[in-house]
Amino acid sequence: MGCYIRRRLLTAIPVFFGITILVFCMLNLAQGSILDLMGEGSGATDADRAALAASLGLDQSLPQRYLAWLGDLLQGDLGTSYANGRPVAYLIAQRVGPSLLLTGTGVVLAVAIALPLGVMAAWKPRSGWDRTASALSLVSFGVPGFFLCLAGIFLFSVTLGWLPANGMYSAGRFTGLGDLIRHLILPAGVVCLSSVGELVKQTRTACLEVMGEDYIRTAWAKGLTDRAVMVRHAFRGALIPVLTTILSHIPHIIGGSVVVEQVFGWPGMGSLLFSGISSRDYAVVMGVTVIIALTVLLTNLLLDLIYGIADPRVRYGKG
Amino acid sequence: MRRLIALLMAAVLALGLTACGGEEETAEQVTVRYGLSNAWDSLMPYNSPSGSNYTRIICDKIYDRLAYVHADGTLDPRGAKSWESTEDGLAVVFHLDEKAAFHDGTPVTAQHWADTIALITNPDCPALGRGTFSVLAGTDSNGCAVEGEQLGAEAVDEHTLKLTFKSPTTPEDFLLDKNRELYVLPTHLLTDTAPAQIMDLDLWDAPVGSGPCKFVEELPGSQLVLEVNQNYQLGSPDFDQLVITVMDKSNLLSSLIAGDLDYYAFGGNVSVEDAETARAAGLEVVEGEVPNTFYELMLNCETIPSAQVRRAIDLALDKEALCLQSTRGLGEPTATDVTPGTEYTCALTWSRDVEGARRLLEQGGYDGQTYTLACTSNRSGLAALMQQELAEVDMNVTIETVDSAALFSGMADGKYDMAIASHTPGALPLWFTESRLSESNNIFHITDLEPYTYYIDQIKAASGWETRQVLLDKLQELLADERPFIPLWFGRTLHVQSPTVDHIDYPSSSFSNENIWAWRMKAA
Numbered sequence: 001m002g003c004y005i006r007r008r009l010l011t012a013i014p015v016f017f018g019i020t021i022l023v024f025c026m027l028n029l030a031q032g033s034i035l036d037l038m039g040e041g042s043g044a045t046d047a048d049r050a051a052l053a054a055s056l057g058l059d060q061s062l063p064q065r066y067l068a069w070l071g072d073l074l075q076g077d078l079g080t081s082y083a084n085g086r087p088v089a090y091l092i093a094q095r096v097g098p099s100l101l102l103t104g105t106g107v108v109l110a111v112a113i114a115l116p117l118g119v120m121a122a123w124k125p126r127s128g129w130d131r132t133a134s135a136l137s138l139v140s141f142g143v144p145g146f147f148l149c150l151a152g153i154f155l156f157s158v159t160l161g162w163l164p165a166n167g168m169y170s171a172g173r174f175t176g177l178g179d180l181i182r183h184l185i186l187p188a189g190v191v192c193l194s195s196v197g198e199l200v201k202q203t204r205t206a207c208l209e210v211m212g213e214d215y216i217r218t219a220w221a222k223g224l225t226d227r228a229v230m231v232r233h234a235f236r237g238a239l240i241p242v243l244t245t246i247l248s249h250i251p252h253i254i255g256g257s258v259v260v261e262q263v264f265g266w267p268g269m270g271s272l273l274f275s276g277i278s279s280r281d282y283a284v285v286m287g288v289t290v291i292i293a294l295t296v297l298l299t300n301l302l303l304d305l306i307y308g309i310a311d312p313r314v315r316y317g318k319g
Numbered sequence: 320m321r322r323l324i325a326l327l328m329a330a331v332l333a334l335g336l337t338a339c340g341g342e343e344e345t346a347e348q349v350t351v352r353y354g355l356s357n358a359w360d361s362l363m364p365y366n367s368p369s370g371s372n373y374t375r376i377i378c379d380k381i382y383d384r385l386a387y388v389h390a391d392g393t394l395d396p397r398g399a400k401s402w403e404s405t406e407d408g409l410a411v412v413f414h415l416d417e418k419a420a421f422h423d424g425t426p427v428t429a430q431h432w433a434d435t436i437a438l439i440t441n442p443d444c445p446a447l448g449r450g451t452f453s454v455l456a457g458t459d460s461n462g463c464a465v466e467g468e469q470l471g472a473e474a475v476d477e478h479t480l481k482l483t484f485k486s487p488t489t490p491e492d493f494l495l496d497k498n499r500e501l502y503v504l505p506t507h508l509l510t511d512t513a514p515a516q517i518m519d520l521d522l523w524d525a526p527v528g529s530g531p532c533k534f535v536e537e538l539p540g541s542q543l544v545l546e547v548n549q550n551y552q553l554g555s556p557d558f559d560q561l562v563i564t565v566m567d568k569s570n571l572l573s574s575l576i577a578g579d580l581d582y583y584a585f586g587g588n589v590s591v592e593d594a595e596t597a598r599a600a601g602l603e604v605v606e607g608e609v610p611n612t613f614y615e616l617m618l619n620c621e622t623i624p625s626a627q628v629r630r631a632i633d634l635a636l637d638k639e640a641l642c643l644q645s646t647r648g649l650g651e652p653t654a655t656d657v658t659p660g661t662e663y664t665c666a667l668t669w670s671r672d673v674e675g676a677r678r679l680l681e682q683g684g685y686d687g688q689t690y691t692l693a694c695t696s697n698r699s700g701l702a703a704l705m706q707q708e709l710a711e712v713d714m715n716v717t718i719e720t721v722d723s724a725a726l727f728s729g730m731a732d733g734k735y736d737m738a739i740a741s742h743t744p745g746a747l748p749l750w751f752t753e754s755r756l757s758e759s760n761n762i763f764h765i766t767d768l769e770p771y772t773y774y775i776d777q778i779k780a781a782s783g784w785e786t787r788q789v790l791l792d793k794l795q796e797l798l799a800d801e802r803p804f805i806p807l808w809f810g811r812t813l814h815v816q817s818p819t820v821d822h823i824d825y826p827s828s829s830f831s832n833e834n835i836w837a838w839r840m841k842a843a
Binding site for chain 2: 030031032033034036037038044045046047048051052055081082083084085086091094095146149150153154157158161164165166167170171172173262263264265267271272275278279280
């Protein structure tokens with residue numbers, strides 16, 4: 001197992017650097033830079049632009065800039081924001097918590113809804129459970145996130161006045177758990193609804209597949225209750241694809257949801273990424289990319305390890 | 320499973336709360352919630368890479384300026400109580416308000432203003448936007464102080480500041496043009512720091528200014544909490560704190576309707592369609608009286624070298640239809656960049672002439688080349704309409720939808736042949752042309768700027784209104800002949816009134832200042 005982890009970590013290194021090179025090149029080759037955003041009427045002169053370019057290293061060639069960024073990264077420095085001069089690590093540290101809270105809550109809620117609903121839909125095809133699962137999947141897959149956000153705001157904030165439409169707190173800072181939860185419900189609900197469809201479908205399909213297996217028939221034949229067959233045998237057999245889907249949401253939880261955070265003014269990683277892109281703050285975008293890339297790679301490793309626990313047939317060889 | 324889910328939820332909540340939690344509020348504070356659709360960058364006003372209105376409107380709260388500029392171009396005292404020109408017209412004397420003080424209690428003196436200008440114009444100081452000061456004596460064209468020359472910023476006495484210019488300048492011209500870029504810094508806190516290190520100070524993370532609000536805390540790019548400065552010289556509002564939150568534009572009005580915002584910048588601007596929604600929700604919507612947007616079609620004079628072809632584009636466009644499509648009746652088509660309603664006028668008028676455009680295209684040798692028109696996504700409908708109108712004169716245009724950084728970069732690089740842009744107009748005759756028709760910002764790729772800069776310099780040097788107006792007419796005639804850009808229309812806006820806060824000067828918000836000291840909470 002230890003050898004397997006070491007090998008996986010070693011193969012992750014080139015993948016990680018490949019991701020950073022790709023994102024760095026795409027960002028820097030895109031039309032427009034922060035220098036182009038120094039608008040007319042701002043008193044910015046050519047000298048200002050040249051000075052800013054020099055201070056940010058934008059006067060260097062692309063490979064030089066990448067190597068400089070990489071050198072800093074290897075020393076644990078994610079760089080400094082082009083826009084506000086703050087360390088990128090500091091900006092990310094401020095945003096991880098709110099993102100974790102928002103997307104984490106949304107995904108946990110989605111899992112809590114999707115697993116039982118998916119199992120029930122597989123257990124009782126063409127029942128109310130199955131139809132509910134299908135309808136939920138349809139909405140989740142078919143309706144774009146931004147529309148869900150706006151529809152949620154229109155219904156619950158504007159029309160009914162039940163929930164706040166923006167922000168994390170009413171008064172700009174933590175004044176109580178109740179206030180935070182009120183602000184959390186709507187955006188987390190959208191995250192939940194966006195994620196739940198895939199989870200329900202995956203759970204239902206995986207359960208249906210294993211229900212045709214011999215060991216399930218054996219379990220019925222042994223006289224086990226429906227509940228025991230479904231939960232202890234069918235669901236456990238279906239766990240690997242379901243786990244894959246659940247764990248694939250971890251980078252999403254860390255990286256935040258760009259659309260939801262932006263619309264709701266939620267101060268998370270997604271809105272940080274959005275403002276980084278729109279202000280051509282490459283340092284911030286690269287910093288967030290590094291975090292997301294690391295999370296994806298570690299999640300994949302975690303998934304492989306969990307497979308072994310969930311399915312005893314999976315063994316990690318040395319070859 | 321249930322236990323696992325509960326455990327997961329608890330863990331997520333605990334982690335999130337650990338990161339977001341702060342101290343619980345003890346006293347009941349009256350908070351005004353303020354929405355902003357884009358983030359500011361730096362809280363150090365002379366270190367903003369974007370120099371955007373979003374940063375300006377934030378710095379306007381923390382730092383003080385000399386005057387308050389109304390949307391109609393009139394001025395009110397702010398950091399300065401009054402001002403006058405010297406006899407030769409080369410200097411303006413500002414009489415500062417003696418009651419002005421920094422948030423740490425230190426009185427604001429003329430020396431602070433003079434030291435601020437000396438610091439920012441110091442070539443060693445990595446300030447951005449110091450081109451603002453290039454009008455002052457003793458500076459070069461970049462706004463850097465010239466060694467051996469007397470800088471045109473002097474503290475005559477404790478509360479009298481004298482600014483000396485390179486050419487005669489009236490206080491009104493100076494303030495209308497530069498006031499929004501000129502803030503006083505707490506230079507008494509900077510004495511031990513070398514100019515080169517100024518931007519590295521922690522002070523700018525928790526700035527001390529002398530504006531109507533004090534800094535409390537910031538979540539960079541997302542939220543800013545400010546406390547009302549009870550000692551501000553112009554008074555203070557009757558609330559305690561201002562919480563500024565960045566959120567998507569699409570959520571500003573709905574948050575106001577839902578009661579989650581008290582106001583949003585700039586001036587509660589709302590489109591005609593959304594105004595109906597606001598009215599239906601019981602909010603009052605008022606029509607702005609002063610133009611606050613100017614639309615232009617930028618042209619690339621290098622890829623469209625013939626002035627006849629450029630004039631043909633002007634004649635081919637139905638500005639009335641374009642204006643209607645964009646403003647829904649809240650705009651006036653124009654043939655000039657001179658802002659209507661100001662003391663300067665322009666007699667040029669516009670008309671659509673498809674046949675005339677065809678003739679000009681023939682004379683200009685247009686060979687059926689396809690031009691690229693760049694626009695931002697919210698203007699793609701407008702671009703499509705332009706494309707149709709130009710097709711009527713057999714001009715081929717393809718549309719490229721990009722973001723504003725790519726648009727301006729693409730125009731500067733010569734990638735695009737034309738682009739749609741909008742600006743906040745000014746009351747000065749050269750508000751648009753001076754910055755656009757210059758060597759440092761030749762975005763229209765004009766081969767010979769001299770004919771334009773000749774008139775621009777003449778207008779700047781002219782003292783009386785009459786002389787200026789005559790010169791301005793000549794500049795406008797030249798622009799009409801050469802057409803390096805096509806003025807489209809001046810638009811007004813609709814302002815949604817705050818349901819909770821009174822006395823907001825909505826129109827002036829577009830000009831990067833807000834009279835927050837006068838705001839009052841409405842009776843519940």
